[in-house]
Amino acid sequence: MQGRASVIDGDTVEIEGQRIRFNGIDAPVSRQYCDDAKGFEYPCGRRAAQALDEFLAASRPLYCSFIDRDRYIVGNCARADGRSAQQWLVEKGRALDWPRYSGGAFAAAQESARSAHRGVWQGRFDQPWDWRAANAEKAEVVSEPSAGFGLLGSGCNIKGNISAEGERIYHLPGQKFYSATKISAAKGERWFCSEAEARAAGWRRSKR
Numbered sequence: 001m002q003g004r005a006s007v008i009d010g011d012t013v014e015i016e017g018q019r020i021r022f023n024g025i026d027a028p029v030s031r032q033y034c035d036d037a038k039g040f041e042y043p044c045g046r047r048a049a050q051a052l053d054e055f056l057a058a059s060r061p062l063y064c065s066f067i068d069r070d071r072y073i074v075g076n077c078a079r080a081d082g083r084s085a086q087q088w089l090v091e092k093g094r095a096l097d098w099p100r101y102s103g104g105a106f107a108a109a110q111e112s113a114r115s116a117h118r119g120v121w122q123g124r125f126d127q128p129w130d131w132r133a134a135n136a137e138k139a140e141v142v143s144e145p146s147a148g149f150g151l152l153g154s155g156c157n158i159k160g161n162i163s164a165e166g167e168r169i170y171h172l173p174g175q176k177f178y179s180a181t182k183i184s185a186a187k188g189e190r191w192f193c194s195e196a197e198a199r200a201a202g203w204r205r206s207k208r
Helices: 044-057 085-091 107-116 128-134 195-200
Strands: 006-009 012-015 018-022 062-069 073-078 158-162 168-171 190-192
Touching: 006 044, 012 062, 018 085, 044 085, 073 085, 085 107, 158 195, 190 195
Parallel strands: 018 073
Antiparallel strands: 006 012, 012 018, 062 073, 158 168, 158 190
């Protein structure tokens, strides 16, 4: 699978309506906070998602090979220039090697991040799988790209919705029905990265 990827969280993307979770790593979830080097809390989950968004924007499209399927497709993913998304995230301390699934494939990258105090390794944090276990009600992957990616950024946060009458309408952040609109890939709905992209695909802008 290949295409322009929308970032869902630090280890999950969406390409053409398909959610893909990166194989062998685990990133802090969108609602997770960590402590920095001075002991102050910061949104490490959102930082991971933002870092991934910037990384992917530098060399599109994203290429993913199928490994398995659980709730989403599980795959190994690399940018157009061949750089592994998983390797990069772990090297930068934005995600952890998940030995249960990786077989230690990213252990060396993790040790490099730990030694250099990059990303989450700058301070104290809970391993993402432990955080999810302790915060089950907060740990669901959000149904839209992580907050903080505005229209002027590189995030893909425009909602392409199909009405009951079959009309294709897109909603921008801040519009009246944006928050209430849910995207269902099964119905053919999707996310867009710009209004021009939405219009080119046949969607029109919501009037409210």
